[in-house]
Amino acid sequence: MPLQVSDYSWRQTKTAVFLSLPLKGVSVRDTDVFCTENYLKVNFPPFLFEAFLYAPIDDENSKVKIGNDTVVFTLYKKEAVMWESLSVTGIDKEVMQRIREKSILQAQERAKEATEAKAAARREDQKYALNVMMKIEEDERKKIEDMKENERIKATKELETWKEYQRKAEEQKKIWREDKLRQKEKQIEEERKKLKHKSLTRSLTSRNLATKGNNSENIFSEKFKEVNIPAPRSVGSIKIKFTPRVFPTALRESQVAEEEEWLHKQAEAQRAMNTDIPELYDLKEEEKNPEWLKDKGNKLFATENYLAAINAFNLAIKLNNKIPLLYLNRAACHLKLKNLHKAIEDSSKAYRIMKLHLRLIHPTR
Known part of the structure; x- marks a missing residue:
């Protein structure tokens, strides 16, 4: 059975009670304090201090300090009045038991409320963290989509630029071909005019020689006869295809078997280099x-x-x-x-x- 502690000291003001309780050489780690608005208990085996308080206190704001072989309480009163004593006297054991049970139930209810409050706070923290993670993932996804859209726009612009470049190149090539064809036609026309002028000159020369004498006419009449020049050929291009060969020598001068063996070895070496x-x-x-x-x-x-x-x-x-x-x-x-x-x-x-x-x-x- 625990030993009741009676050598304690206390003092009060209208708003607070100051209680000092000696530990009697007991370790601080072995001290257990339990306090509600009407009940105070300090258990430090083999000693026990128990007080049924004279009036209710504010147990949430009250303080306790354990150290230097002493437990010091600062208990704040709910009503600013002076107490006649620290503990209520003249109560039987049944009333004390009810007060103890009621205090324990209040402490349990308060602990349950504190646990529920912590659980609610933890759920709120988890919800907040989940919302933050979802926002981060959404921002990341939007960033990736923006990057993809920018790359798509860039690729589309590059494709359009390439098509425009190809179109201009085709137009320039067409203009160049037309200019070259006109130059060739002009050159052919000039050659035709030169040939016609040369033919006319020869014709006049032959006529002048014919007036000098009949002998001369018989000799040179056929020689300086006007010549009918045929029309030039039409412009065209001839495509020639050559069989591709690795070796520069002609096929009739090459050693086909040796060349095929050499090419086979080169292909094997290339495959060995690109095995990955x-x-x-x-x-x-x-x-x-x-x-x-x-x-x-x-x-x-x-x-x-x-x-x-x-x-x-x-x-x-x-x-x-x-x-x-x-x-x-x-x-x-x-x-x-x-x-x-x-x-x-x-x-x-x-x-x-x-x-x-x-x-x-x-x-x-």
């Missing part, structure tokens, strides 16, 4: 350029041949996987084909590459 990308075996040199493949993919995209454009971008990425525009263009193709997951994946890769480039360019950011 088998698709490069039969490509031309310009087709191994990622920029050329990117332009090819853009042209196929403009003609709505999205699968062929994806193949071009795939090969370009295998050659160089550090160009973000390749991933964005392929994402646009996937978007047209409704492959949304692949479009998001390629857009994310392009974003990571551009973010890495920005860090390399501006390391302090």
